[in-house]
Amino acid sequence: MIGTKLAIAGVGLVGGFGTGKQAMLDVLSNGGRPNATVDVNGPSGPRQLPVYQADVDGARRFISGGAWRRMNRFGKLAVLGASLALEDAGWSAPLDREDVGLIVASGYGASKSTFDFLDSMLEDDGRCPSPTLFSNSVASSAASHLSIVLQSSGPCLTATQFEMSPLSALLTASTWLREGRVNAVLFGAVDELCPVLSYSYERFFAEQACGPIEPFRWDKQTAVMGEGAAFLLLTSDEGAGRTYGHIDQLLWTRSARWVAPRDEALVIGADGHRCYAEQYQCLSENHSVRTAYTPLYGSLPGGQAFDLAIAALAAKVGQGPDRVWSAKCDAEGNCGVAACRFASDRD
Amino acid sequence: MTHASKAIPITGLGCLCAAGGTVPEVAETLFAGQRNVQYRPARGHHYPVFQLASEDVPPGYFEGPECERCGRLAVTAAREALGHAGLTDEHLQARTVGVCIGTTVGSAMNNEAFYRLFRDGRMPGIEPIRRYLRTNPASMVARAFGLTGPCQTIVNACSSGSVAIGHAGAWVKAGICDVAIAGGADMLCNVIHAGFLSLLITDSEPCRPFDRNRQGLNLGEGAGVVVLESEQSVRQRDAVVQARLCGYGNACDAYHISAPEPTGRGLKQAIALALAEAQIAPNEIDFINAHGTGTPENDRVEGQVFPELFPGVPFSSTKGFTGHTLGASGGIEAVIAALCLQRKQVVANIGFEEPDPEFPGRPVVENTPIRGRYGLSDSVAFGGNNAVLILQEADA
Numbered sequence: 001m002i003g004t005k006l007a008i009a010g011v012g013l014v015g016g017f018g019t020g021k022q023a024m025l026d027v028l029s030n031g032g033r034p035n036a037t038v039d040v041n042g043p044s045g046p047r048q049l050p051v052y053q054a055d056v057d058g059a060r061r062f063i064s065g066g067a068w069r070r071m072n073r074f075g076k077l078a079v080l081g082a083s084l085a086l087e088d089a090g091w092s093a094p095l096d097r098e099d100v101g102l103i104v105a106s107g108y109g110a111s112k113s114t115f116d117f118l119d120s121m122l123e124d125d126g127r128c129p130s131p132t133l134f135s136n137s138v139a140s141s142a143a144s145h146l147s148i149v150l151q152s153s154g155p156c157l158t159a160t161q162f163e164m165s166p167l168s169a170l171l172t173a174s175t176w177l178r179e180g181r182v183n184a185v186l187f188g189a190v191d192e193l194c195p196v197l198s199y200s201y202e203r204f205f206a207e208q209a210c211g212p213i214e215p216f217r218w219d220k221q222t223a224v225m226g227e228g229a230a231f232l233l234l235t236s237d238e239g240a241g242r243t244y245g246h247i248d249q250l251l252w253t254r255s256a257r258w259v260a261p262r263d264e265a266l267v268i269g270a271d272g273h274r275c276y277a278e279q280y281q282c283l284s285e286n287h288s289v290r291t292a293y294t295p296l297y298g299s300l301p302g303g304q305a306f307d308l309a310i311a312a313l314a315a316k317v318g319q320g321p322d323r324v325w326s327a328k329c330d331a332e333g334n335c336g337v338a339a340c341r342f343a344s345d346r347d
Numbered sequence: 348m349t350h351a352s353k354a355i356p357i358t359g360l361g362c363l364c365a366a367g368g369t370v371p372e373v374a375e376t377l378f379a380g381q382r383n384v385q386y387r388p389a390r391g392h393h394y395p396v397f398q399l400a401s402e403d404v405p406p407g408y409f410e411g412p413e414c415e416r417c418g419r420l421a422v423t424a425a426r427e428a429l430g431h432a433g434l435t436d437e438h439l440q441a442r443t444v445g446v447c448i449g450t451t452v453g454s455a456m457n458n459e460a461f462y463r464l465f466r467d468g469r470m471p472g473i474e475p476i477r478r479y480l481r482t483n484p485a486s487m488v489a490r491a492f493g494l495t496g497p498c499q500t501i502v503n504a505c506s507s508g509s510v511a512i513g514h515a516g517a518w519v520k521a522g523i524c525d526v527a528i529a530g531g532a533d534m535l536c537n538v539i540h541a542g543f544l545s546l547l548i549t550d551s552e553p554c555r556p557f558d559r560n561r562q563g564l565n566l567g568e569g570a571g572v573v574v575l576e577s578e579q580s581v582r583q584r585d586a587v588v589q590a591r592l593c594g595y596g597n598a599c600d601a602y603h604i605s606a607p608e609p610t611g612r613g614l615k616q617a618i619a620l621a622l623a624e625a626q627i628a629p630n631e632i633d634f635i636n637a638h639g640t641g642t643p644e645n646d647r648v649e650g651q652v653f654p655e656l657f658p659g660v661p662f663s664s665t666k667g668f669t670g671h672t673l674g675a676s677g678g679i680e681a682v683i684a685a686l687c688l689q690r691k692q693v694v695a696n697i698g699f700e701e702p703d704p705e706f707p708g709r710p711v712v713e714n715t716p717i718r719g720r721y722g723l724s725d726s727v728a729f730g731g732n733n734a735v736l737i738l739q740e741a742d743a
Contacts, residue, residue: 002523043470070604098598098616109502111456118462121541126390134542135605135729139454139502144730147599153613155597156732157510158502160454161483168499175517181620196456196465196476203473252497332486334498 010089015228016052032296052226052298075145081229105165107301109139167336188231189302215292223272226298245342255335269328315342354591359432364569368403397567397670417453418487421532445524449507506728508677513595530572530678554641556664567670571678596620600731639664650706667697691719
């Protein structure tokens with residue numbers, strides 16, 4: 001367990017629920033559901049799969065026209081989520097600073113651009129692959145676009161560890177702040193849908209890929225694909241005005257080893273994937289105050305960043321507890337735990 | 348802005364690339380000035396590449412799935428590094444061991460054969476996706492050695508390996524782990540080759556870093572891994588320290604998605620951060636292992652920055668021996684920098700013949716004796732991501 005003190009100064013959210021805090025608060029009150037469908041063609045014929053699909057149009061107010069044309073959708077998701085987090089904290093962009101770190105955690109990276117580049121490579125017998133698509137296909141493209149849009153010249157990291165991506169990135173954020181490398185870290189998870197992912201869901205899960213997500217249904221595959229970005233502006237400065245509270249402990253452990261404190265709220269990252277059900281069941285059984293936010297935003301590897309942002313937001317408006325343990329499991333048997341103590345507007 | 352400095356012991360080195368299958372072999376090749384170039388067909392030409400010699404290829408490398416190759420390279424280098432460090436299974440199980448591996452190809456869902464079938468509507472089997480989900484390079488290393496500490500695969504493009512070592516050092520310093528296995532791994536693949544050809548920064552001749560007539564890079568493959576260890580762990584098992592990581596800096600150009608900022612603004616900032624952490628002055632740097640890809644833009648930036656910040660300090664690029672191994676390069680070059688400190692000699696910059704009048708920097712063209720106290724290794728990546736490591740000799 002790593003003791004830390006990451007103050008959450010702002011949150012930025014975009015996903016199938018919409019864009020911004022109010023969109024999230026609406027689904028928090030009314031329940032979330034997939035907002036779109038995608039066409040897939042598998043061995044059993046054509047089908048439409050429900051998905052949680054983000055609209056990146058809101059990023060237009062943060063990105064100039066020329067940059068908009070050159071930027072991939074993955075980058076636009078990142079810019080939108082990050083800019084909303086800055087705005088929420090009362091910071092203005094461009095930052096034009098070197099003491100702010102950028103961290104993007106992603107499970108699949110710039111998957112749409114990767115396959116778009118492959119298309120350009122395979123067409124015309126490989127004579128004219130697109131250099132712009134190639135540059136955008138790199139997993140760090142979102143972080144690069146973000147640094148350019150924000151004019152942020154501090155350290156910049158893209159980490160990919162599937163479901164553990166956010167926790168591993170938070171460990172890095174905590175070291176940056178602890179060492180004094182930066183005064184703030186703009187940390188977020190970004191994942192996007194693409195046709196290959198849809199096809200993979202169809203092939204892996206067939207009719208079970210239609211949800212709805214039932215996070216506490218341990219015996220059934222109910223995951224529904226999601227995409228979006230969830231960003232937190234993290235600082236170590238406790239005197240930085242009103243914040244959402246703090247992440248005060250980070251733990252990379254084995255899911256079989258960790259026991260959540262029983263009398264405190266547990267947010268699990270269970271997103272309807274049956275392969276993780278046993279781990280989440282062990283973590284949360286006998287736990288009276290447990291919840292999962294995945295039905296609000298869908299199934300995606302960076303989900304823990306969404307969980308932290310939503311839990312902070314919920315506590316702020318009095319719709320959630322002020323002490324929360326967030327846990328996310330991966331296929332390797334790892335478990336990423338972040339303990340948070342949030343503040344409420346009632347405080 | 349200040350940050351406490353405490354050099355992290357490096358107790359093990361592991362490396363495989365076109366220059367050799369182990370660290371001693373790589374050292375022998377580099378200091379003998381040999382380069383092992385092969386050629387790969389693409390778009391009607393044969394381009395130089397630096398691929399592993401057949402005898403150096405890890406077991407199962409070609410027989411197994413392509414998406415496992417980066418992980419296999421990382422595991423092979425990690426095994427050598429752990430052996431070099433004298434870390435046994437017993438040691439590893441008694442410690443919290445983190446893994447931090449940089450890559451570009453190793454995280455990409457870009458299986459060409461699968462995608463050809465998919466885009467043709469031929470409904471490919473899903474096994475390649477299933478395998479992809481098991482081939483995260485850091486996870487493969489952790490699985491290979493039964494490690495349960497924190498894992499992170501870093502995908503900062505060509506600075507990934509350096510960034511991985513820098514972050515792993517911070518993990519050890521912060522007590523997040525006692526030991527960290529860190530570096531980079533990348534493989535040759537058609538998709539990446541096509542990408543660099545599309546950018547028109549691939550040389551059709553063996554690469555010529557810093558030379559006036561350079562035309563670009565040659566791709567390479569391999570892995571370079573170091574074992575970072577806390578002082579306490581080193582003392583407990585009386586380990587031999589090979590070198591120390593004393594400075595790390597990472598900074599963005601915030602300029603362009605692929606090209607470096609022409610004045611080297613971000614590189615200078617990363618260098619300043621690394622020097623500050625190491626608590627040394629620029630004139631204490633004894634040599635520089637340059638990123639030196641052989642692309643016109645990269646070499647122009649480094650060729651301006653080094654003489655400006657480090658006048659008279661010898662520098663060289665070792666890409667002429669290894670090719671550009673992308674996310675692995677920072678790891679491989681950190682290993683080479685440690686070797687240079689140990690031998691008190693900087694490796695000649697193979698491929699350089701004619702100075703470029705556009706910048707004052709001239710790399711060393713012969714193996715050059717150095718005082719050998721501090722060495723700097725830098726990486727300059729897509730998106731303007733600059734990473735700098737400063738290594739210190741073991742007994743400084």
